[in-house]
Amino acid sequence: xxxxxxxxxxxxxxxxxxxxxxxxxxxxxxxxxxxxxxxxxxxxxxxxxxxxxxxxxxxxxxxxxxxxxxxxxxxxxxxxxxxxxxxxxxxxxxxxxxxxxxxxxxxxxxxxxxxxxxxxxxxxxxxxxxxxxxxxxxxxxxxxxxxxxxxxxxxxxxxxxxxxxxxxxxxxxxxxxxxxxxxxxxxxxxxxxxxxxxxxxxxxxxxxxxxxxxxxxxxxxxxxxxxxxxxxxxxxxxxxxxxxxxxxxxxxxxxxxxxxxxxxxxxxxxxxxxxxxxxxxxxxxxxxxxxxxxxxxxxxxxxxxxxxxxxxxxxxxxxxxxxxxxx
Ligand code: NAD
Numbered sequence: 001x002x003x004x005x006x007x008x009x010x011x012x013x014x015x016x017x018x019x020x021x022x023x024x025x026x027x028x029x030x031x032x033x034x035x036x037x038x039x040x041x042x043x044x045x046x047x048x049x050x051x052x053x054x055x056x057x058x059x060x061x062x063x064x065x066x067x068x069x070x071x072x073x074x075x076x077x078x079x080x081x082x083x084x085x086x087x088x089x090x091x092x093x094x095x096x097x098x099x100x101x102x103x104x105x106x107x108x109x110x111x112x113x114x115x116x117x118x119x120x121x122x123x124x125x126x127x128x129x130x131x132x133x134x135x136x137x138x139x140x141x142x143x144x145x146x147x148x149x150x151x152x153x154x155x156x157x158x159x160x161x162x163x164x165x166x167x168x169x170x171x172x173x174x175x176x177x178x179x180x181x182x183x184x185x186x187x188x189x190x191x192x193x194x195x196x197x198x199x200x201x202x203x204x205x206x207x208x209x210x211x212x213x214x215x216x217x218x219x220x221x222x223x224x225x226x227x228x229x230x231x232x233x234x235x236x237x238x239x240x241x242x243x244x245x246x247x248x249x250x251x252x253x254x255x256x257x258x259x260x261x262x263x264x265x266x267x268x269x270x271x272x273x274x275x276x277x278x279x280x281x282x283x284x285x286x287x288x289x290x291x292x293x294x295x296x297x298x299x300x301x302x303x304x305x306x307x308x309x310x311x312x313x314x315x316x317x318x319x320x321x322x323x324x325x326x327x
Contacts (some may be wrong), residue, residue: 001024004046031262032054048073060084063088071093073095075097078234082326104160105298106295110254145168146193149201201229226253238258238260238282
């Protein structure tokens with residue numbers, strides 16, 4: 001197969017080169033969009049990541065250029081117009097589960113850092129400041145944590161929380177019987193949000209979940225609660241969350257994803273003037289911690305992403321059942 005791989009960094013190329021069974025791969029640093037779709041002429045397949053845009057017009061151009069397969073090297077597929085891909089007869093394959101523990105552990109890292117302020121302590125001690133003023137946190141033991149979406153990642157996160165001695169409640173349109181047997185209590189979204197000290201989002205971004213965290217649902221939160229999002233930025237209405245932080249209702253915010261991240265994340269803008277007023281406002285809060293979509297970024301997850309992506313491509317080439325097909 002001739003495969004065009006978009007939005008690549010050196011680390012993507014290293015893992016793909018290690019696991020490539022012999023396909024002809026061309027790496028593009030650029031994302032796939034209206035401007036770059038012309039580069040796909042002569043390729044059989046494209047491989048994309050979380051912030052590549054694959055709308056109806058781009059799909060039509062991909063098809064005209066001879067592309068017959070869309071391969072996502074991630075779990076979420078909210079950035080692909082699945083209906084149009086299906087109508088054009090182009091299978092969309094993804095990596096449904098690759099080390100869910102990688103993302104679950106990152107959600108925990110955000111919680112522990114926000115709570116115990118280790119990022120601030122690190123900087124203080126490096127400057128010879130050994131004061132504990134304003135570093136006080138709280139015990140996770142016995143805290144109430146709400147998990148929204150208990151699929152692969154949410155489930156791994158529940159298991160970690162149980163180890164910390166947290167009381168875990170959950171909301172999912174399909175409750176998990178195994179988790180219920182382990183003492184995890186499911187409720188409605190409203191009940192689950194209202195009862196928690198920490199809320200962590202692990203459901204996919206779809207029309208039905210877009211901006212599920214908004215002014216109305218934030219008003220249900222306990223005052224001072226912590227919100228963690230390692231799923232997709234669009235689950236949160238950023239303007240509403242900023243308002244809640246300004247009113248000191250939301251107590252902490254930990255984000256690994258951000259609705260407008262496509263224009264920022266994975267790149268170095270340290271010498272540029274950032275024009276996005278929402279992210280600069282978020283960065284200005286002392287109780288907000290942002291990482292740039294690195295939940296997946298462990299050696300184990302990168303190996304699995306490469307292995308499963310090539311298994312998906314090989315199944316297509318051999319005409320086998322496409323187990324990880326989205327459409
Ligand atoms: P999954 O499909 O295994 O689980 C998703 C769960 O959400 C399912 O149990 C599903 O029933 C539930 N769900 C669906 N609609 C819902 C709704 N309206 N309300 C509540 N729950 C709902 O997916 P996963 O592997 O656990 O991944 C979850 C999300 O994490 C992905 O969609 C992706 O966006 C994100 N993700 C982020 C990173 C990262 O690096 N930060 C990496 C991988 C995945």
